[in-house]
Amino acid sequence: MTGVVRLQNIGKRYGPDADILHDVSMELDAGGFYFLSGLSGAGKTTLLKIIYLAETPSRGIVTLFDTDASLADRETHTALRRRIGIVFQDFRLVDHLSVRDNVALPLRIARAPEREIRENVPELLSWMGLEGKLDLRPATLSGGEQQRVAIARAIVRRPDLLIADEPTANVDGDIAMLLVRVFERINKLGTTVLIATHDVAFARQFAHRRYHLDQGALTLASEGATA
Ligand SMILES: Nc1ncnc2c1ncn2[C@@H]1O[C@H](COP(=O)(O)OP(=O)(O)O)[C@@H](O)[C@H]1O
């Protein structure tokens, strides 16, 4: 597998409104680390939703893991989506479940053995600095802690692609830096990473490739570091 995401000439409009995205093409290679920058309202979340198959483009072709999503049936969509971990901007943790059970959820849905869940979930949570929080409810955690739970849940199944929508928007500078370091560690384990941010200056600090959305058009604004 070389191509993780391939968008060809994607257009998107909501109802009768003007185009949010026009003629957007994008390629994410396996093992790559990418930022997606653009002002608030530029269409970043819309583009991410198209990639994780939560929105259908008005035009163009979405290819995920070398499979043309527009031609695929529902089961195939489900299978493709299972290979993607998503950190939503508003976290979407399950309030009545403990931190441990929130993170275990994708494993339970995939019918992973409970023994594996007992071993892996606490290990991942301690890796995220949440070892003392396993049995707490999300509502009792700080925003930054909830975010780390959301990240842990997104990566627990070692997705091929990790998508994070503005994960650094509501945290202090050093926490934002720490989160990028966490994403880089995940990336080193083989997961392709795509992080959306409205903060261009923040993304530019890192030697990663960066796509930029402006007025509905996408450009590769930075090639990243040459290896
Ligand atoms: N479901 C929707 N229906 C109609 N308009 C939408 C919908 N989602 C987003 N938009 C509009 O699309 C534009 C881009 O939004 P969004 O993708 O959320 O941008 P960003 O994530 O870059 O802030 C905005 O003008 C927003 O109001």
Ligand SMILES: [Mg+2]
């Ligand atoms: Mg957004």
